[in-house]
Amino acid sequence: MDFPDPQEVPDAELLAAALQGDTDRFGQLCERHRARIWRVAASVADGAEADDIAQEAVVRAWQSLRRYRAEAPFAAWLTRIAANVAHDHRKSAWRRRVLPLSAMSERHDAGVDAEAVALGRQEQRAVRQAVADLPERERSPIWLHYFEGFSVAEIARLAGAPEATVRSRVRAGLRRLGKSLADNEVIGDTAQRQVLAEAERCSM
Amino acid sequence: MQHVSNNRKTDDRGAAAVEALLRAAAKWQPERPIAAGMLADTIARRTRMPRANMARWRWAVAFAPIGAALTLALVMPRDLGKIDRTSPRPRTTSALSVGADQSFVADAKTRDAAAGNQSKPASDVRRNAGRRAPVRISRKTTRVGHRPAGGVRPQTMSGVPSEPSRTTAWTTYSVPRYVAGVSTAAWIRANAPDGEPEYVPAVLDVPLGEMYGEPSDDHSIELDVVPVRYVMEEFNE
Numbered sequence: 001m002d003f004p005d006p007q008e009v010p011d012a013e014l015l016a017a018a019l020q021g022d023t024d025r026f027g028q029l030c031e032r033h034r035a036r037i038w039r040v041a042a043s044v045a046d047g048a049e050a051d052d053i054a055q056e057a058v059v060r061a062w063q064s065l066r067r068y069r070a071e072a073p074f075a076a077w078l079t080r081i082a083a084n085v086a087h088d089h090r091k092s093a094w095r096r097r098v099l100p101l102s103a104m105s106e107r108h109d110a111g112v113d114a115e116a117v118a119l120g121r122q123e124q125r126a127v128r129q130a131v132a133d134l135p136e137r138e139r140s141p142i143w144l145h146y147f148e149g150f151s152v153a154e155i156a157r158l159a160g161a162p163e164a165t166v167r168s169r170v171r172a173g174l175r176r177l178g179k180s181l182a183d184n185e186v187i188g189d190t191a192q193r194q195v196l197a198e199a200e201r202c203s204m
Numbered sequence: 205m206q207h208v209s210n211n212r213k214t215d216d217r218g219a220a221a222v223e224a225l226l227r228a229a230a231k232w233q234p235e236r237p238i239a240a241g242m243l244a245d246t247i248a249r250r251t252r253m254p255r256a257n258m259a260r261w262r263w264a265v266a267f268a269p270i271g272a273a274l275t276l277a278l279v280m281p282r283d284l285g286k287i288d289r290t291s292p293r294p295r296t297t298s299a300l301s302v303g304a305d306q307s308f309v310a311d312a313k314t315r316d317a318a319a320g321n322q323s324k325p326a327s328d329v330r331r332n333a334g335r336r337a338p339v340r341i342s343r344k345t346t347r348v349g350h351r352p353a354g355g356v357r358p359q360t361m362s363g364v365p366s367e368p369s370r371t372t373a374w375t376t377y378s379v380p381r382y383v384a385g386v387s388t389a390a391w392i393r394a395n396a397p398d399g400e401p402e403y404v405p406a407v408l409d410v411p412l413g414e415m416y417g418e419p420s421d422d423h424s425i426e427l428d429v430v431p432v433r434y435v436m437e438e439f440n441e
Contacts, residue, residue, distance in 0.1 A: 023247050023248060023251045024244075024248070026247055027243065027244030027245075027246075027247040027248060028244065030243040030244065030247060031240070031241065031243055031244050034238050034240075034242075034243050035238070037238070037243065038234060038237070038238035039232075039233070039234060041238075042234035042235075042236070042238075043232070043234075050234075051238075051239075051242065054238060054242070054243060055242070055243065055246040055250075058243045058246055058247055059246060059247070059250045059251070062247060062250075062251055121232065123225075123228075123229075124228055124229040124231065124232035125229070125232060127225045127226060127228070127229035128229050128232060131226070131229075142226070146223070146226040146227065146229075146230055147226070147229070147230045149230075171219070174218075174219045174222045174223065175218070175219070177222050177226075178218045178219065178221070178222045181222065181225060187225070
């Protein structure tokens with residue numbers, strides 16, 4: 001008897017088995033989308049902490065699997081949970097205590113030749129972290145739309161809200177993000193930052 | 205209006221700038237890839253282990269009463285034997301097993317008839333058998349070493365008092381030493397209204413798993429209330 005290659009089994013089938021309590025199938029499903037989860041986790045943490053976030057995300061997903069509504073893409077749902085875990089990590093007391101040390105070591109390790117590249121990566125990461133810090137209703141649509149490429153319609157189905165509401169949340173999130181990034185020291189003295197600073201001044 | 209319009213224009217430029225930063229950030233990739241299989245392992249570990257633990261706990265809960273009963277069954281005879289060995293009084297507990305109760309009652313009846321005392325009729329004895337004595341255990345205790353000689357009933361070789369009192373209304377009791385188990389026979393120190401203490405045999409109703417005092421106790425223990433199932437008929441008013 002030939003068993004199908006796990007990669008060939010559609011998400012829906014794995015999901016149906018997972019909903020019946022099949023942890024192996026759910027594990028396969030998470031492995032299939034591990035790159036997305038990992039991008040979220042590694043955006044806000046390094047080393048073992050990133051591993052912890054990714055693991056916590058899949059455990060939370062398992063625990064709340066019954067609440068998943070099948071009309072939205074599973075990947076988007078899973079990514080949203082990962083973003084929530086990342087947000088919690090950013091707000092946790094433990095992270096606030098250990099961040100200064102890890103941030104210092106990261107800057108110290110950056111070589112002179114690789115400085116420009118490292119700074120660019122740092123800037124990108126700072127933006128992702130700023131998104132992770134947003135409130136949930138703004139964080140999920142922005143993360144899923146800009147970083148993971150989900151359409152507004154898919155995000156609306158995931159949120160159970162009209163598309164117009166999602167767009168409104170995205171706009172509100174962009175404004176909040178602009179204020180946050182204008183004050184962010186990691187963001188270089190780029191044209192974008194100047195615009196953000198100008199927008200910040202005008203909104204005051 | 206011009207001001208609003210300018211603000212909107214600035215907002216739009218700000219949003220565009222933020223979007224540009226977001227698009228750049230979307231290209232970011234972690235330096236280190238996630239280990240393949242780590243998430244599946246996590247699911248297997250974190251979701252199955254609690255269930256296995258729960259199963260173990262269920263077994264533990266199911267077998268706990270049996271284990272407790274077995275432990276008591278093994279420990280109680282040993283402890284009671286220890287009490288007997290260390291007691292300066294006769295072997296009360298062994299004499300007050302269920303079988304001893306019967307013989308004690310029978311002996312008492314025979315003795316009573318022979319002595320011509322005003323003993324209760326046999327029908328009373330039967331009627332009172334198994335009656336729960338409404339007694340309250342006194343906190344007053346008497347150390348064995350300081351027990352007044354007059355307070356100890358003369359004993360026969362079989363541990364049965366030779367001159368049982370049948371008219372005393374027992375008011376308070378104290379239980380000597382250590383009692384444990386479901387139903388434990390013991391000599392209890394009974395205080396009569398006239399203040400003359402007597403030691404009377406009784407069957408206590410100690411709940412399973414509970415004990416009063418410690419096996420190492422060598423003196424009477426202070427108790428408020430010990431559930432006395434019944435006091436031997438010869439002593440029960």
